[in-house]
Amino acid sequence: MSEEEVSLREKILDISRHLMFEEGYKSLSMRKIAKQADVTATSIYLYFENKDHLLHTLIEESVEDLSRFIEEKSLPKADTLERFKAIITGYVEFGINNPEKYEIIYMVRPDAMARYPKEKFRKTRRCYELLVETIEQGVAQGLMEVEKPVVAAYSIWAQLHGIVSVVLGKRLDSRIGEQQFIEESVELVIQGFLSRATVP
Amino acid sequence: MSEEEVSLREKILDISRHLMFEEGYKSLSMRKIAKQADVTATSIYLYFENKDHLLHTLIEESVEDLSRFIEEKSLPKADTLERFKAIITGYVEFGINNPEKYEIIYMVRPDAMARYPKEKFRKTRRCYELLVETIEQGVAQGLMEVEKPVVAAYSIWAQLHGIVSVVLGKRLDSRIGEQQFIEESVELVIQGFLSRATVP
DNA sequence: TTGCATTAGTTAACACTGTTAACCAGAAAT
DNA sequence: ATTTCTGGTTAACAGTGTTAACTAATGCAA
Numbered sequence: 001m002s003e004e005e006v007s008l009r010e011k012i013l014d015i016s017r018h019l020m021f022e023e024g025y026k027s028l029s030m031r032k033i034a035k036q037a038d039v040t041a042t043s044i045y046l047y048f049e050n051k052d053h054l055l056h057t058l059i060e061e062s063v064e065d066l067s068r069f070i071e072e073k074s075l076p077k078a079d080t081l082e083r084f085k086a087i088i089t090g091y092v093e094f095g096i097n098n099p100e101k102y103e104i105i106y107m108v109r110p111d112a113m114a115r116y117p118k119e120k121f122r123k124t125r126r127c128y129e130l131l132v133e134t135i136e137q138g139v140a141q142g143l144m145e146v147e148k149p150v151v152a153a154y155s156i157w158a159q160l161h162g163i164v165s166v167v168l169g170k171r172l173d174s175r176i177g178e179q180q181f182i183e184e185s186v187e188l189v190i191q192g193f194l195s196r197a198t199v200p
Numbered sequence: 201m202s203e204e205e206v207s208l209r210e211k212i213l214d215i216s217r218h219l220m221f222e223e224g225y226k227s228l229s230m231r232k233i234a235k236q237a238d239v240t241a242t243s244i245y246l247y248f249e250n251k252d253h254l255l256h257t258l259i260e261e262s263v264e265d266l267s268r269f270i271e272e273k274s275l276p277k278a279d280t281l282e283r284f285k286a287i288i289t290g291y292v293e294f295g296i297n298n299p300e301k302y303e304i305i306y307m308v309r310p311d312a313m314a315r316y317p318k319e320k321f322r323k324t325r326r327c328y329e330l331l332v333e334t335i336e337q338g339v340a341q342g343l344m345e346v347e348k349p350v351v352a353a354y355s356i357w358a359q360l361h362g363i364v365s366v367v368l369g370k371r372l373d374s375r376i377g378e379q380q381f382i383e384e385s386v387e388l389v390i391q392g393f394l395s396r397a398t399v400p
Numbered sequence: 401t402t403g404c405a406t407t408a409g410t411t412a413a414c415a416c417t418g419t420t421a422a423c424c425a426g427a428a429a430t
Numbered sequence: 431a432t433t434t435c436t437g438g439t440t441a442a443c444a445g446t447g448t449t450a451a452c453t454a455a456t457g458c459a460a
Contacts, residue, residue: 008408029446042448043409051447150373151384154366155359155392162358173350184351192355192392208437230418242419243438251418 009047011037017058021100025107062101067126069094074130080137085190087131088160092186095164103168106161128157144197152193159189209247211237217258221300225307260323262301267326269294274330280337285390287331288360292386295364303368306361328357344397352393359389 015036020028030051034041048054073090077083095102105124131153138144146152163185166172172181215236220228230251234241248254273290277283295302305324331353338344346352363385366372372381 030448031446040410042411045448046408148376148384150376151381152388154373154381155362155385155388158362158366159355159359161362162355166354166358173354176348176350181351181354184348185355188352188355188396192396195396196388196392229416231416240439242440245419246437 008037008039008043012044012047012054013058013061016054017100017104020055020058020107021103058104062098062104063124063126065098065101066091066094066105067130070127070130074134080134080141080143084131084134084138087127087134088156088190089186091127091157091160092164092182096167096182099168102164106165128153131157138197144194146197152197156189156193160186163189208237208239208243212244212247212254213258213261216254217300217304220255220258220307221303258304262298262304263324263326265298265301266291266294266305267323267330270327270330274334280334280341280343284331284334284338287327287334288356288390289386291327291357291360292364292382296367296382299368302364306365328353331357338397344394346397352397356389356393360386363389 012033015033016028019033019036030041030044034044037043044054048057070087070090073093074083074086077086132149135144135146135149135153139146139149163182167178167182172178212233215233216228219233219236230241230244234244237243244254248257270287270290273293274283274286277286332349335344335346335349335353339346339349363382367378367382372378
């Protein structure tokens with residue numbers, strides 16, 4: 001077998017992600033994936049325990065990519081405030097530019113997540129933990145004043161998720177331009193937090 | 201048939217909502233609903249066009265309840281700032297106290313929503329529109345200073361949704377107490393917005 | 401070189417899903 | 431008295447996730 005040929009496992013993942021995004025979870029079937037991969041449905045079970053596990057790895061992959069992207073964007077920033085902003089803009093940037101991967105993270109609801117191993121679920125929060133740490137640093141350096149960094153981080157994260165998902169879901173009010181909405185909204189999040197938490 | 205007996209249609213809706221919440225979307229089946237209602241699966245199709253439509257009415261009902269609750273809590277407030285706060289606390293209060301209904305609104309993803317009629321989708325935003333109007337009133341009265349009330353409202357709404365869904369999904373960090381998280385987090389949203397938008 | 405184990409896939413089957421077409425008993429209306 | 435409507439049923443279809451049993455090919459040890 002030529003090494004340049006992509007492994008079937010990878011092929012299945014790509015097809016699944018695409019199919020998932022294109023036609024939604026409900027119409028995603030093992031047989032449909034198999035057909036596109038030019039293989040029998042049962043072959044998928046050689047690489048994935050079941051449909052749920054296939055989705056879990058899909059999620060895991062996306063979360064990994066998201067976390068790495070944010071880390072690469074923010075960790076180089078030495079200044080705490082700069083890093084704080086980098087995390088926020090990085091999160092939104094990734095979501096907007098990687099709809100397939102971003103939607104996968106939030107598309108599958110607790111149904112399929114039911115037995116999602118807690119070990120792997122921790123990973124989901126890696127980029128979130130980064131935000132907590134950064135805020136804590138800001139507090140330690142006397143830049144910010146916030147009682148519960150964990151709470152603040154959760155709130156910010158929720159707000160960002162709202163922004164991204166509204167845009168991706170094309171639920172934006174027709175009165176609002178997409179690009180304008182993103183920029184102003186992110187600015188609102190950042191300034192909204194800083195104006196409250198910044199020590200003058 | 202005795203009139204005190206609840207209509208089959210209502211019975212189906214109740215069972216569906218409960219089953220949906222209890223076992224998730226994936227394991228919700230027409231036959232399972234039918235069995236609990238002591239009826240054949242096909243009977244459901246006398247009241248609902250298909251499974252999607254059944255879910256749509258379920259969503260519609262919940263959205264209606266949410267909107268009405270918020271209106272009842274906020275409209276009596278004459279003061280704009282008080283109304284603003286009432287909408288926010290009302291939203292969270294409803295979510296926390298009506299997990300079944302709240303989760304239904306956000307549980308079903310675009311998959312099943314695909315052909316959700318836009319007409320009805322408008323209703324989804326009734327309580328959101330109320331927030332926009334209130335902010336616009338605040339601006340008109342010189343209480344607030346915000347360029348795009350629509351954008352601000354969306355951001356706030358996203359933030360609130362994050363708070364509620366984190367609590368309901370029991371994804372709260374073990375370090376945080378539930379009640380404390382809700383109170384502080386809501387306060388953060390309100391103050392975060394006001395400290396930025398309030399005209400001194 | 402033979403024999404064995406592993407790998408990567410197949411076919412056939414099971415139990416379950418949403419949905420439909422055809423039917424049927426009783427009530428209401430003409 | 432007969433038609434029509436209401437509220438349900440039974441039987442069937444195509445499609446689903448998943449499993450057990452099988453095959454063909456490869457790699458390795460004797």
